[in-house]
Amino acid sequence: MSPAYGTGTLSDVMPTALAALGVPGADGGLQPIRGELEGVKRVAVLLLDGFGYHLLGQAAQASATIGDIQGGHIGTLIPITATVPSSTPISLASLATGQTPGRHGIIGFTVRVPDTGDLVTHIRWDGSPDPETWQPVPTSFELASADGVVCTVVSNGSFRDTGLTRAIYRGADWFPAATPAEVAAETISALSRGERTLVYAYLPDVDTVGHFHGIGSTQWLDAVATVAETIDDILTGLPPDAALLVTADHGMVNTTEKLLVDEHPDLHRGVESIGGDGRMRYLYTAPGAREDVADTWKSAVAGRAEILRREEAVERGWFGPVVTESNLRRIGDLVVVCRDTFAIVGVEGEPQHLKRLIGQHGGLTAAEMAIPLWAYRNG
Numbered sequence: 001m002s003p004a005y006g007t008g009t010l011s012d013v014m015p016t017a018l019a020a021l022g023v024p025g026a027d028g029g030l031q032p033i034r035g036e037l038e039g040v041k042r043v044a045v046l047l048l049d050g051f052g053y054h055l056l057g058q059a060a061q062a063s064a065t066i067g068d069i070q071g072g073h074i075g076t077l078i079p080i081t082a083t084v085p086s087s088t089p090i091s092l093a094s095l096a097t098g099q100t101p102g103r104h105g106i107i108g109f110t111v112r113v114p115d116t117g118d119l120v121t122h123i124r125w126d127g128s129p130d131p132e133t134w135q136p137v138p139t140s141f142e143l144a145s146a147d148g149v150v151c152t153v154v155s156n157g158s159f160r161d162t163g164l165t166r167a168i169y170r171g172a173d174w175f176p177a178a179t180p181a182e183v184a185a186e187t188i189s190a191l192s193r194g195e196r197t198l199v200y201a202y203l204p205d206v207d208t209v210g211h212f213h214g215i216g217s218t219q220w221l222d223a224v225a226t227v228a229e230t231i232d233d234i235l236t237g238l239p240p241d242a243a244l245l246v247t248a249d250h251g252m253v254n255t256t257e258k259l260l261v262d263e264h265p266d267l268h269r270g271v272e273s274i275g276g277d278g279r280m281r282y283l284y285t286a287p288g289a290r291e292d293v294a295d296t297w298k299s300a301v302a303g304r305a306e307i308l309r310r311e312e313a314v315e316r317g318w319f320g321p322v323v324t325e326s327n328l329r330r331i332g333d334l335v336v337v338c339r340d341t342f343a344i345v346g347v348e349g350e351p352q353h354l355k356r357l358i359g360q361h362g363g364l365t366a367a368e369m370a371i372p373l374w375a376y377r378n379g
Contacts, residue, residue, distance in 0.1 A: 001081065001364055001365065001366045001368075001369040001370065002081075002316070002317065002318070002364075003081045003082065003083055003084055003100075003317075003318065003320075003369070004080065004081050005083075005100050005317070005320050006029060007029060008029075008030065008078070008079075008080040008081060009080055009081045009082070009083055009094070009100075010080065010081070010082055010083055010091050010094050010095045010247065010249065010371065011083055011094040011095065011097070011098055011099055011100050011320075012029045012030050012080070012098070013030065013045065013080075013095055013098075013245065013247060013373065014045070014095060014096065014097075014098040014140035015027050015028060015029060015098040015140070016028035016029060016030040016033065016034070016037070017037070017043045017045060017140075017198060017245065018098070018140060018143060018144055018149075018198070020034070020037035020038070020040055020043060020243070021040070021041070021043060021144065021149055021196050021198060022147070022196070023143060023144050023147045023149065024147060025143075026143070030078070030080070030373070032076060032078045033076050033078060033245070033373065033375040035076070036075060036076050036243055036375035036376060036377040037243050037375065037377065038377075039241070040241055040242060040243045040377060041195060041196050041197070041241045041242070042191045042196070042197040042198075042199075042239055042241055042242035042243070043197070043198055043199070043242065043243050043244075043245065044187050044190075044191055044199040044200075044201060044234065044238075044242065044243070044244050044245070045095075045198075045199065045200045045201070045245045045246075045247070046183075046187070046201045046202075046203070046230070046231070046234065046244065046245070046246045046247075047092075047095065047200070047201070047202050047203070047246075047247055047248060047249060048203050048206055048227055048246065048247070048248050049088060049202065049203065049204040049205075049206060049207035049208075049248065049249055050204075050206045050207025050208075050210050050211075050248065050249070050250065050251070050252050050359070050361070051206050051207075051224075051227070051248035051251075051371070051372070052248060052250065052251020052252055052367060052368065052370060052371055052372075053079045053248075053251065053370035053371050053372045054251055054366065054367045054370055055215060055224075055251060055252070056069075056070045056372060057070070058215070058216055058221070058224075059221075059224045059228075061221060062221040062222070062224040062225040062228065063224060063225050063228030063229075065228045065231055065232055066224065066228050069246075069372075069374050074376060075244075075374050075375055075376030075377075076374070076375045076376075077372060077373070077374045077375075078372075078373050078374075079370050079371070079372060079373075080247070080370075080371055080372075080373045081369050081370060081371065082248075082249060082250040082251070082368070082369050082370075082371050083100060083101050083319075083320075084101065084280075084318040084319055084364065084369075085108060085109065085276065085277065085279070085280040085362045085363070086249075086250040086251070086279075086280075086361050086362055086363060086364070086368040086369050087108075087109045087249075087250060087277050087279075087280075087361060087362045088109075088123060088207070088249050088250070089106055089109060089122035089123050089164055090106055090107065090108065090109070090122075091249035091250055092164070092168060092202075092249060093106035093122075093135065093164075093167065093168045095200075095247075095249070096139050096140060096141070096168035096169060096200070097135075097137045097138070097139050097140060097168060098140050099137050099320075100319060100320025100321065101319045101320060102314075102319035102320040102321050102322035102323060102327055103137060103320060103321065103323050103327075104135050104137045104168075105134060105135055105136075105137075105324070105326070105327040105330065106122055106134075106135055106164075106167065106168070107319055107322075107327060107330050107331060108122075108275055108276050108277075108280075108282055108330065108331065108332075109121065109122065109123065109275070109276055109277035109280075109362065110122070110275040110276060110277065110282075110350075111275050111276075111282065111330040111331070112273055112275055112282070112284050112329075112330065112332075113129055113330075114325075114326050114329040114330065115326075116129075117272070117273070119273055119275060119349065120134075120163075122163070122164050123164065124162075125162055125163030125164050125167075126162075126163060127162075127163045127166065128163070131163045131164070131166035131167035132166065132167070132170075134163075134167060135167035135168060138170075138171075139168055139169065139170050139171050139172075140171075140198075141153075141169060141170065141171030141172035141198065141200075142170055142171030143171070144171070144198050145171045145172070146171075148194075148195075148196065149194070149196045149197065149198050150173075150193040150194030150196065150197045150198070151171055151172035151173065151197075151198045151199075151200075152172055152173050152174075152175055152190035152193065152197070152198070152199045152200070153165075153169050153172045153173070153174050153175070153199075153200050153201075153202075154175045154177050154183055154186045154187050154190060154199060154200070154201035154202070155174070155176070155177065155183075155201065155202040156176065156177070156178050156202075156204075157174075157176030157177075157178065160174050160176065169200075172198075172200065175189070175190055177201075180203055180205065180226050180227055180229065180230040181229075181230070181233070183201050183202075183203055183230055184229075184230045184233035184234050184237075185233070186201070187199055187201045187234050188233075188234060188237035188238070191237075191238070191239055191242055192239065197242075203227050203230060205223045205226060205227055206220070206223045206224055206227055207249075207252070207359075208223075209222075209223040210223075210252050210358075210359035211252075211357045211358065211359045211360070212356075212357065212358065212359075213358065213359075214254045214358040214359055215252055215253075215254050215359055216254075231244075231246060235376065235378075238376075238378040239378065240378050240379040241378075241379070242377075242378055243375060243376065243377040243378070244375070244376050244378075245373065245374070245375050246372070246373075246374045246375075247371060247372060247373045247374070248371040248372060249371070250361045250362075250368055250369070250371065251361060251366075251367045251368045251369065251370060251371060252359040252360065252361045252367065252368065253279075253340075253341050253359070253360060253361065253363075253365060253367050253368060254341060254358050254359055255278070255341050255342065255343040255357070255358060255359070255360050256341040256342075257304060257341060257342045257343070258278075258342070258343045258344070258345050258346075258355070259300060259301060259304075259342070259343070259344045259345070259346075260345060260346035260355065261274065261344060261345070261346045261347050261348075262346035262347070262348065263346065264300060266296055266300075267296060267297060267300055269289075269292075269293070269296065270285055270286050270289030270290075270292055270293045270296075271283055271284070271285055271286070271289075271293055272284050272285065272286050274347045274348070275332060276332065276335075276336070276362065277360075277362045278338070278343040278344055278345050278354065278357070278360045278362060279337075279338045279343055279344075279360050279361055279362030279363035279368065280335065280336065280337050280338065280362040280363055280364075281332070281335070281336040281338075281344050281347075282331060282332025282334070282335060282336075283297065283332045283333060283334040283335075283336060284332050284333055285333040285334060290309070290333050290334060293333075293334060294307050294309075294334055297334070297336060301336065301338075301342070301344075303339075304338065304339055304340065304342040305336050305337055305338045305339055305342060305344070306336075306337045306339065307334055307335070307336050307337075308334070308335045308337070309333070309334060309335075310328070310331045310332060310333055310334070310335060312335075313331065313335040314328070314331070318364075319331070337363055337364055338362075338363050339363075339365075340365070343357075343360050345357075
């Protein structure tokens, strides 16, 4: 499934919210939800990690609110797409900047730093390379705050000083909140700040449980019910001049087949480092080795993944325009895109528990790429 850049992806959400708040230059491209945003002075964007569009039917079993949203009884629900790869840091950066991965440069879960050859895993980023240099695009919060909009991020306080936060949430104040109930309370509190307000809130629960227990498990349904309560709580406290947008960073598939790289020494021949994540791998190859590496990996994946040269992936428009040479070189020399429910794990340097994950994402299936966007205006 290809990303619908400019007309219906995660990178179009914040520009639409900023346009509703009257921020100059903001282009609200998501026309189907514009009616829900007319005249609002306060917008809250709640991101439910891992809550794909194709999961709504199962989620409705656990929540009457989700059922009402899916049925079109409250607010406006539309499907949009994640950005590529369909993984958290890429999607969060696309949401927060309103830009495509090829522009903001957080273009993979783990990528190689072109100048040093080091690997940076964006979700565990310790601040090197420098976040402001690595991701120089102005964030939506910087653009909004420059026009007098009070901006707040509501998320777990442990994320506050990470490299990813410094790269994508610049321009916003931080309200720490660890539990779904705290996220709801702090979101409502933040909405009362200033005459115009933008709040971004994040909940990881559905994604975390899906990874370890799988989509549709009892634990997953419990997590869905809990985050649905968060939506209910925010709606209860939503001011009359406010709107709530609920979306996700990606969907998920329950994996059934895995290639364990650490059990195949031949897969390291000609490969200097491996990045990406389990559903979309980046292979950084030694000079002159790319074609041989491609042949070896094609044999190993046996049709369960597609292997492309970097240039081919870019030409397909997966990342949007790749605007700098540095951003281009962050993508692997080869891109390995898993099909169906296949994953590639057991990569050196990655935590061992990743081998055991059931739910995974990062690929291009509709189950990973399609995400919901629900808009509701109070009053």
